[in-house]
Amino acid sequence: MPRWGMVIDLDRCTACGACVAACKVENNVQIVSPEESERGRRMHWLRLLAEAQGTYPNARIRIAPNLCMMCDNPPCTKVCPVHATYLGADSLVGQIYPRCIGCRYCMAACPYSVKVFNWSHAEPPAGMEAIQNPDVSMRPRGVVEKCTFCHHRLQAAKENARAENRPVREADYQPTCIHCCPPDAMTFGDLDDPLSAVSQLSRSARATQALEHLGTEPKVYFLERRDAQV
Amino acid sequence: MTAAGLAAAGSSWFTNRLFAMAQEGTLRVPRGAGQQRWVPTLCRLCPAGCGIRVRMVDGLPVGLEGDRAHPVSAGGLCPAGLAGLQELVHPDRLRTPLRREGPRGSGRWTPTTWEHALESIAAPLRQLRLDGHPERFLVLERGDSPLTRFWLERVMRAYGSPNLVLDGGHEPWRAAWTYVAGAAHPPAADLVHSDFILSFGHELFETDGHPVWQSKVWGRLRAPDAQRPAVLAYVGPRVSPTAARADLRAAIPPGHEALMALGLAHILITENLIDRSFLERWTSGYHEPGTGAGISWPGFEGFIRQRYAPEEVSRRTGVPVSEIFRLGRAFGNARRPIAIVGPSPLHAEDGLAVAMAVVALNLAVGSVGRAGGYVTGGGAPFALPETVVADEVARRGLASPRMDGAGSATLAAVAQSPARLIANLADGKPYPAAVALIHGTNPAHEWAGGRRLGQALSGVGTVVSVATILDESTDCADLVLPESSFLESWGLLPSPSLMPFDYAGIQQPAVEPLYQSRCFEDAWFALARRIGGPPAAAVPAGSYAEWLPEAAQGLLAAGRGTLAGSEFQGRIADFMESRGWKVAGPASPAAFWEALRSSGAWVDVPRAERSPADLLGPGIERYRFWPAPLLAEAARVAGSPVAAEAIYMGPKAAALGGAERDDDAGAFPMHLLLFDTNTVWGGRTALTPLMLEMTGHREDIAWDSWLEIHPDTARRLRVENGDRVRVESAAGSLVTRARLAPVVPPDAVAMLRGLGHRRFGRFATGIGAHAPSLVPAQVDVWTGTAITTTRVRVTPAKA
């Protein structure tokens, strides 16, 4: 089975936020009210986290996407009391919304802070119920959710492959953030296929993982910025 | 009610709520068989027109993503575009034409019919022509869509009014190229072949130019396997996201872009990094001094050597000399450098000087008329009707000066001066307007001084606004016509002229109009037909959608270019054409139109060698460092002789002999920098809840505006991150939240444009603060552009 992974090239990333918006739209992630937003309850499966070091004018500003790292040794699945978050055979860390009891232990355990909680029930904004993506279930209040690498797209790819009586190929499936990234900074595919772009990039000299030292074995790699040769 | 009864009622209420809770999370939209189809179209929320595909399931639009096959955007899309469906189904969209009830601005409307609305506009327009004053018809338009603009100009010409005021252009840049090269349109920047991009406040990846295309180019220039990745350098006061991404940064105080550009030219000259052969063969005024139009000018080289030594530039900008050298050398040593400038520096004082300085910098390295530099902008060879012949009444009207003073109160090459319009309208100068039509732009919200639009229009008899939703500008109108969403409309978008290739994208509706709206072009045709006479003859008989296939025939007739397809198809077609084969395409016009509809775009990348001659206008043989027409015009507009150096230094600085202007700090010690984000886009896309939530998604700020302030300054003012602050200028004041970040100099603050709507649908109204209120209505004398820089004072605001 493919081991799905992602490489994000921070040299190409312009921090435009298209991935953030695309993810919200594709996965029916709730838009919370301004008051809830002010209280820290915004829901993003994918965020841009900015870190500024130094002072003006020489401040170094690093803005990088933060999403579920789909760890191969996930700290969140270890602590879930009801097997609502789990590392599936398809190498994705899944989330079973009907089973989640909302204890938020996985949120406390995730060192990347990528899990999001439904603090209340929010309907889509007025008039916008009809444009929700029918492939992705809406989550009720009180459950935890997170990036699923657009698992519904993997499902669709598997169905197509089954209909055509062949295995799923790398090119069949791509999360929406990869698709809409304007500078093509995100690459996705099978990390176990030595010929795939994502596998080769993940072994490049510039490749790092977030919080590598924790041993979570994330499947999301970052290629650090290059210095200009001037 | 007995206690038992109460308990029963309470418990059943409680149980009902529990059941409701259990049913949350189900999609309550009726589902059909799940039939899916994809509609390729264009996003029209900004002038770029990225290719998108709308996913329709059982007739409902449920998804929107970039179109991978699109030759320009290739699947990329900005956050605002991704929220496009929310605009389509926005609950406050206009559904019918509206007629004002009560005084203007009262916000009371009654629905009316299209017939009645159009007649109410056409009647005074007919009368105007009968009275012999067609010039009193004013149209305010964004100008995003060239074909729409074509029809606007055509009807205005047939009608007899010169007053089509477009607010989307960058006049200083256009004017600079017009004078330097005699070009009618500004050239395109061929970034994809460049190896060093020097940006003067151009937010490549945010909102300037075509951000998605520029990002695609960037992705290619910085591919992991690129041997020598291209370099991005940024010159500007604020560390914008583009600046944060740049490899080299020069932090200059606001308003010093021209100085820095010419300082870099100095490095090029002294380090012998100029393109000598280009300067010898293709420019005039570089070496020798000269005279023209009664004004004498120095040689450009001497001018730079004398005044722009790095020590002087460093003293005035605060950038260390070593960094100026480093930047200049890097720029000069690059094989295909290009310098670009964004709208913000052009909207400062002396915007023309900034434009001229950047053009001169490009000339110095010969980045004109070659790959990686400035090249002819693209277009599309649409089959357009012949230019309409104006009748007597129309000719007299067209001869009148424009209401916005463009070309008369400004340099002749300036075509649009919306900044002056509101003041002129209020004064009734040069003549009053009788009918005004506003479309595609929200001047009351977006223009500095826009708050006075209502008052300025009080003397105008009929004001019409064509919009998708009630906004601040519709408040000033008598009639509001509902405009269809871009997802409900047809269109063809030719390459915005900053693309270095020919291209045409097709916009086709994903859904039938949900309400009684019409696309603007159809409304315009209907109006023209109602006016009758020459305007009616100038428009096609049918709808805009029926005319578009005719226009598209020009693409087929041109015999070149390909329809968008997969990258593989594109490369095969390229390969074969480069070998002289003609790739078989659709033969008949009908088949071509169908193929265009299903592929989404037509593109033709020029194969001919570029040449500097490409950009020169008729009769012009060389690029002029000191264009005589410009000098003459400058003197005319100023009303007195002007030193030649003024075109690079700005008139005031030149008058002071090049000395630093007296910056009157006084009561308002801080510079205010305004910026746009690619979420709310200056206000236009603040409509949707997703964009309002993502307003400051990189800064963890949502549903609110903010003021960027240097941490030391904040400490001195006793302001902490997130505190509310009062920002006051000579023009107005507002309260917003502070964001402490090392992205602005200690003596400047930056605020985003786009929020502070007083009327823009239920989600955006009342959110954030209105930054343009702080900017007094100032107009640059030469170019007629709005000057958007000002000074402010910041104090903590008690909650």
Next chain:
Amino acid sequence: MHRFEPSSTQDETLFRPIERTTRKFYLTVAVLVAIILFAVIMYLRQMMLGLTVTGMMQPVTWGFYIVNFVFFIGISHAGTLISAILRITQAEWRRPITRMAEVITAIVLAIGGLHPIIDLGRPDRVANVFLYGRLQSPLLWDVTSISAYFAASTVYLFLPLIPDVALLRERGKKHRWLYEFLSWGWQGTPQQWKVLHRAINIMMIVVVPIAVSVHTVISYIFAMTLQSGWHSTIFGPYFVVGAIFSGIAALFIAMIAFRSAFRLQAYLKLVHFQQLAKLMLAMAVLWGYFTFCEYLTGFYGGEPAEMKTLLYKVSGRYAPLFWTMIVCNFAIPVALLSYKKFRTIPSILISSFAVLIGMWLERLIIVVPSLENPRMPFPTHIYVPTLTEISIFAGGLALFALGFIVFAKFFPIVSVWEIQEGRALGKAETEERIESYLPEEQPSHA
């Protein structure tokens, strides 16, 4: 060797609170019920609206409910643990204290055990814990451990209660049917006494490891994650020590309250407080030692994520609370309880309140600052509890007090038969024991 029969006619003082109900009782109960009702309404409101009514947010996803969960479970330790340990070591001064201690445990475990459910986003899905439970998760260890502890402590409360219930039954003044039922046909035969003592002995030994496991396992909820400030090996013993510490403080407050309300000065004498206070002093010092180890280790290592959280607690936003905790948990008890002269009941009362406040702060300081300092540059928010959380906390405390008061209304709050046993057998048994310590009689060489 139980040649002793408890008498239902002695020790009237201990029976009086059960048989006479004052107006003060009704008033107190009314106030407590009002507080509890308000908390219940706030919780129902939370069920209607979701956890948005709390002050929790991203990244602080655990707040008051988890803090109070740990706090209440912590208090439960003193109960059974103290009573068990004192029984094992045969400390005679335990006799008036054991009942109160056992009651604390039983009540507070139930309240504490409710808190994670109050904290759940989907309390309607609690059954999933049993249907799909994963034993690899520390939360499941918690469920197991607390259930076991609750069962054990209830049994351990009930067993020594039987003879007292029988006495009440003999007195026949009130609720005879209840005492008939609960006494299980206790007649006080030597055989029954033998069985009872053996059962109590078994329970007092069994309960100790269960009790230790409970708070260790609660600490594992934090220690088994990778959060800075949580991933510490010392958490197990640290939490157990802290739990015993806070439990003794709660026990003291209960003792002082009932002593004054029921006029039990003859039974709960100064010496009892002083003996227990020595234990609390030992716990204070032990707690101080663990705290010092914990923070010195973090500080010395200097690992960035750890330091960020540590400095946030020690000198950052949480500094006032942190240093208050140190003063309350260490400085005050050590100052007031070290010298015998200062070991008075008022000073013990002050120390106990200080310790309870300090231990509650310790839970808060463990849970929230680590969450407010995520490893990634995540924009952080400050946790501020809302009225819902505060009122549910108040409701928990009120329920605790109410449980105690209701228990004391039906059962003697001081174990009558153990007092009488002490009077009858205590001296003799103690003398025997001391005899056995003394050196053997040497055979005289005559």
